[in-house]
Amino acid sequence: MAGSFPLPVFDNKSPLYEQLYRHIAGAIQSGMLSPGVKLPSKRRLCALAGVSMSTVETAYSLLAAEGYVLAKPRSGYICAHLLPAAPAVPAAVPEAVPAAPSQWVCDCSTSAVDTSVFPFSSWARITKEAVYENPGLLQRGHPQGDRPLRTALSELLAQYRGVRCSPEQVVVGAGADYLLSLLLQLLPEQRAVALEDPGYPAAYATAARHGRSAIPIPVDCEGMDPEALAASGAGLAYVTPSHQFPLGVTMPAGRRSRLLHWAASVPGRFLIEDDYDSEFRWSSRPIPAMQGLDRGGRVVYMGTFSRSIAPAIRVAYMILPPELLARYQCAFSHGACTVSRFEQESLRRFVTQGLYGRHLRRTGNLYRKKCALFTQALSAIPGASITGAEAGLHFLLTLPRFSETELVERAAAQSVRVHPLSRYCHAVSPRPSTVVLGFAGLSEQKLAQAAGLLAEAWA
């Protein structure tokens, strides 16, 4: 047998014993070496393979430890009986060709932010301090997020957004989509979720992934339609009242009150208030959060630093009303918070040292200027009308002489990327001839260029 023993061709990519071990294990797995077959003695294999005794010994003991071979006292190593492997299919996915760099001269993305004013040196300093000064942060933290950050957030939200909560109610997590997923796990009885139509695609996707039916509810000029909501039969509704995505409308107090009333009028109903874009309001003071008006414990408030700091900072938070907090504490007591504790501590320092407020003021001024510049330039296009630009980092443009497809394609021909409104519509028909334009990620120069190219495209 030893004469026909399959020997490996060694390369220098990994230790010899490992190559030898893999080769023999593969031969046993493939059936080339049958169960019961005796392996060559260690000394004989040294000679056959031209390797040292320690290489063979290590390979053999590895094979024995894993059960490929059985060590029989005084008679050497015998191949073990393994079940046949399944038919081979390629396990590795071929490498995709790396994506070509963006072909867009201007990308009017709605998720980009301006990173030119990001306080890199403060952030780097804070991050470093957070690591150095808190060795204890290496161990496991509180599943809801560390208490100092939760305290800072509850104070921030009380001051800026009129949210009323204690740090106990705050749950920190890695992004708004994650928190929505977590919330759906807490609400198994809610088989249907009312979502804004047009609305945020990720909310539809998250509902579907949790096996819920997403019920699209039309959005009018004040936000989600309360009558359609009441008629939908859903017990859970998700709204973006500060700056509806994508229509850009702000929900007035009357509508807020009607939605709160909907939630409070039947036990077990909940409203998810995603306070998207609340940090940026151009025409008047921000409207306080619905959560602060909720007297029945029916509102889950959600927010994120993705837009107010940067998409890369994966920190979002939600405020659970007491009933859901109790459920959370039962269901998630085993879990760990999904945000690194160093990053939690960095963010806490950023907020409590006043750097976050300063950053919001700087970016707010910058975005206000950008919004004015871009809307003014685009308004000059004959027939164009702009809506939803009173707040936030995107708006709508309607130009009736072209279809939506024509608007998008003509812009693309000028290398400007704009999003069709229909992309965000589910059951409703989109307002015709309308596109969604984000401006935060483009410099003022780029915005002027984009406006010029769009004026040409849509002439």
Add this chain to the structure above:
Amino acid sequence: MAGSFPLPVFDNKSPLYEQLYRHIAGAIQSGMLSPGVKLPSKRRLCALAGVSMSTVETAYSLLAAEGYVLAKPRSGYICAHLLPAAPAVPAAVPEAVPAAPSQWVCDCSTSAVDTSVFPFSSWARITKEAVYENPGLLQRGHPQGDRPLRTALSELLAQYRGVRCSPEQVVVGAGADYLLSLLLQLLPEQRAVALEDPGYPAAYATAARHGRSAIPIPVDCEGMDPEALAASGAGLAYVTPSHQFPLGVTMPAGRRSRLLHWAASVPGRFLIEDDYDSEFRWSSRPIPAMQGLDRGGRVVYMGTFSRSIAPAIRVAYMILPPELLARYQCAFSHGACTVSRFEQESLRRFVTQGLYGRHLRRTGNLYRKKCALFTQALSAIPGASITGAEAGLHFLLTLPRFSETELVERAAAQSVRVHPLSRYCHAVSPRPSTVVLGFAGLSEQKLAQAAGLLAEAWA
């Protein structure tokens, strides 16, 4: 009317206009000011409240913007009709008394790690560089995690664990529990999940939160029982073959092969290989991952840096077989990766600069020493037997002369915290008189002290 107009008592906690606005909004909301009632003129309110005209103007325009009042040309402001608010319940949860500092002299936790050798200065340097040198990382990244990190991980796993994959198959996420949740969302047809019994409590909790039935499958001295698995009817099984939690057994090749065969023999079956504690093996070389032996694309490989670096580093990864990768790319194309891009880049540098390998060697030597020290000291307790200490950061101790409860309570009386094995058991009866002991988070001195206290407790 103006005479009976409710005036606020001002404090200096927030701007006057905001206090005025809140006060009037509250009065409208509560019904104290009825719909149709005319508010005092701006000038009159200035005089009544003793505030400036700009304060009143700001408050009124805020009330109008939010729909609390209607501005009637030439006749001033009229209260709007709002639906009555729901009956009041306390919205804020009272602050809990802060938890008392741990009463344990020694906590034999299974999740703690040794942070004394954490390379703080390297990590701080890398973190700072990652921020400074990569401003582009502020924008949104790839949903699966940034490609350079995925490439580094696939190379690391190929080298250390025999995993065969391309960077395309890697999904980075904020912790193993999060990735398990994500995986269940990709597998809606799997209504039942086979889990190890005894086993990892968070896996049971995650399955339940996704509405799946968790089917406990007994673990014997080689790992999950393949016959019980086959009989369970489940199409999805979760195993920890490197160092089963909590029994500490390592699955030999024969058992691995049987489980792979189970997965491959019926279309649609999948095995989740959580390669828990694979970084730490004391008695022989680590056994390569099952994923590397899988020819049918039936294994999802999972790993985390929670134990090899620290629980605070919320970075885990999974390798999806092609079929699930295709599903993932459909279902999660809208999402963002749950790990901060700065942290991804820090980790990539930590791995590719050789710091991770060095850290593993340092902690490995330290843990090996600790494991030897603690098991040796405890073996001296008459009647005590130790199992599962060939790998990983915890083991079992059995001492037949006491019941499990007695072992735990007698240890607690000496201020030593140990976990009862029954805590991790579902349908099986736990091995009697057995506790689970973690040692990684305790210093050598503390381990000696713990062993001494336990010897007294269990005398």
